[in-house]
Amino acid sequence: RMLLFLSFLSTSLLVAADIGNGAVPFTGPPQRPGSTPTPGPNGWATYTPQTYPDSITDYTQCQMPGESFLCDPNRILDGNVTEGHQQLDHALNTIRSSTQCACTSADANYGTCKGEGGYTVSLALVDKITLDANQDNKVDRMNAAMKFANSLRNLQDRGQCEDDILIFLSRQDQVMWTSTGPIAERALTAELINEVTLNAETYFVKGQYTAGLSYTLEKYGQVLRGEQVDLTPPSGWMWPFPLWAVITIGVVLGLVAIALIGLAIWGCTRCCCQEKDQYTMGTRM
Structure with missing residues (x-):
């Protein structure tokens, strides 16, 4: 894979040649020296794709009251976490119910539409990824986020015909990565994903993870519904x-x-x- 690095404000933007995958390391709120990740309900502070809970079958481990496409085992959201979970859960369900299945007869190798709504978008949030001791630079963290997101999306297999999308965010590693199936890649291009993610950084740098993720889901939803999308950088305005x-x-x-x-x-x-x-x-x- 060819990686193109762009400099933006002291932040590096990673663009993967594979359409539909993108990550932006952001400068989040400063962490205290020697700070440790917040343990989840199972006692794990960090996760691998294999140990990460499934928000459909293990929703309590994901801090959710019922089946959901959102998993936040470390409760990294800011403000009222419960309200944040409800807001993001609603946005995820809205995308699924307001979009159409994009699979055609030519996509039979990937599967067929099952009448279960359109695109399935999942959110997987962690405080920190499990990394080796020598993996402490931006490139390593981005590669780890890419592998984590792609592996988790494949393990969960929530699409009807590879039309699923998984947004992965690691707070302490300061990276967000969007992994898409081949069908979803047709709508969510690498350029669009990176632009949306970079705009969302406006919120992430302030520790406003709920707002940043809400913005991301709003833009992705508009694209997946075929609507016109305004990608003007947000002002960070939070009022209703x-x-x-x-x-x-x-x-x-x-x-x-x-x-x-x-x-x-x-x-x-x-x-x-x-x-x-x-x-x-x-x-x-």
């Missing part, structure tokens, strides 16, 4: 209202405030003038 609406309201309120201040000044000036006229008239008498 669009930024333009808040700016418009702010401008209107500002104009109202200026008008009220102007009215108050005019009223004070008029009052002072009336008092001056009354004083002058009294002097003449």
Whole structure:
């Protein structure tokens, strides 16, 4: 595989020649020296594809209340983790229910549509990957993330005909990788995956993992539904209202405030003038 390294802000962007796979190491919140990963419910702090829990059959190990396409055994999400899980779980289910199976008769070697919705996207989150002691640079971490994501996607085998997608994120290794099946690769190109992942870094650098993953799922969902996708870098806006609406309201309120201040000044000036006229008239008498 040919790897192309691009420099962006002190962050290296890895582009794999195989369409549909991409990783961006991001500069996450600083870790304390000697900090250790947060153990999951089974006591493991780090995972391999073989030891990683299945969110369909072992959902309690994934910190989920029921079957899900999301697994977060180390609870790495920020803020209210339960709400974050619900938000991401809903986004994953929405993609599956709002897209169509992309397999055709020419794809019979991969399988056939089974009437179970469209693309299946899974989220696999960890605090840290199990690495050898000498694997401590960005290239090693990216390669490890790629192998982890591809192996886990193949092990879980959740697609109908190789149309599945798995997004893997390791917090302490500061890397996110999207692994896709051959059918899903047709929609999610390497260029698009890398651009979306790089935009999501806007949130990751602030430790806003829920927002970054939500952004990623939003863009992937739009692509998989055949919708137009705006890949303008996000501003990091987190309110439930669009930024333009808040700016418009702010401008209107500002104009109202200026008008009220102007009215108050005019009223004070008029009052002072009336008092001056009354004083002058009294002097003449």
